Amino acid sequence: MRFVTFEAAGQARLGLVEGSEVADLGARTLRDTLRAGPAALAAAAEAAVSAPRLMLDGLTLLPVIPRPGKIICLGLNYAEHAAEGGREKPDYPNFFMRGATSLVGHGRPVIRPRVSEQFDFEAELAAVIGRTVPRHVARGDALGYVAGYSCFNDVSVRDYQRRTPQWTIGKNFDATGPFGPAFVTADELPPGAAGLAIASRLNGQTMQSANTRDMIFPVDETIALLSECLTLEAGDVLVMGTPAGVGFARTPPVWMKPGDTIEIEIEGVGRLVNPVAAE
Structure with a gap:
């Protein structure tokens, strides 16, 4: 469904x-x-x-879930993306969080803030929790708590992201988290939404092209690791990281600008399209 x-x-x-x-x-x-x-x-x-x-x-x-209880994101969850940023493959997920005011729906403008031109795209899979996950859940049981999946664009304001050791501020500007267009129930997709093509296109040009099987920490392992620390509840969202090809890693860097159109597409999940506008 x-x-x-x-x-x-x-x-x-x-x-x-x-x-x-x-x-x-x-x-x-x-x-x-x-x-x-x-x-x-x-x-x-x-x-x-x-x-x-x-x-x-x-x-x-609107965003698939306009106001999730928690939006937990993973950084550097594809080895080639970690490498293009000069990072080693992580031994533990780089978790950070988004707030609901950063979200925006399919077709609505994603807003480049007036304080920066370093406006970058990140194609990502979003997993939506369907029921409360008990603490210390076994990895083999974890996918039973996922209701379904959607597309996400973890748009980043790169210079603000790098102003502090933690990435939160560069990931939480208003209207910089496209989420949608649809929520696809888990039974429509392979377990963990693994093995799906994932891509981003800027003005029709493919910028990222990979497969969700390349995630370092897949959905089941991510849930098991989070359950060591906190309670995941129905409607919480996990944003599963982006593959290589983002704008900052290109020579010269490619930044989204007002008038552009950014698309995120995941096989079997959907195509998330947003115009870029100025604040």
């Missing part, structure tokens, strides 16, 4: 995608639905049978 979150009359609404149409499931969010329990997605699909239909192309899409 594929779900979208869209805006209508100032409200976030959940929809089930059926071809070019969306079944309007009402004023609720995907996070609310997941927190209702494991059977809630199936119940939503049943409700869609009698729900009103809207054309997908006409909707204003």
Whole structure:
């Protein structure tokens, strides 16, 4: 199943995608639905049978989950990306966090801040937690807690990212985290969404091209490691790192600028497209 979150009359609404149409499931969010329990997605699909239909192309899409409880990101999770930045392959994930105000939906402008021109793209897989993960979960059980997947663009303001030893400030400018367009349930994809082509395109030119099997820390291992430390809850989002080819590592560097269009595509998951605008 594929779900979208869209805006209508100032409200976030959940929809089930059926071809070019969306079944309007009402004023609720995907996070609310997941927190209702494991059977809630199936119940939503049943409700869609009698729900009103809207054309997908006409909707204003919001981030798949507009306000996740936690957005936990991985840096340097592809060996070639670590190498292009002069880093060694990590022995433990480089975790950092995003806030909800950084998120933006498919089709909406991603905003280059007035304080920087070092505006970079990062194609990433997002995994959405479907139910509370117990502490110290076994890696072999971890994927059972993933509800589904989406596309993410971990847009980075590179000079701000490098101002401190931790990357948080360069990853949390408003409207710099495109997330969507759709949430794809885990049963539609290979376990851990492994083995999927992942790419970014800037103005139609391919900048990154890799495969999710190349992640150093795959989804199951990431969940197991996080569960050593904290409780993951329904609607939390894991943003799984980017492959090589980002703008800062090119000669000369390639920065996104107002008027550009950036696309993130993951096989079987979708294509996330955003124009770039100035603050």
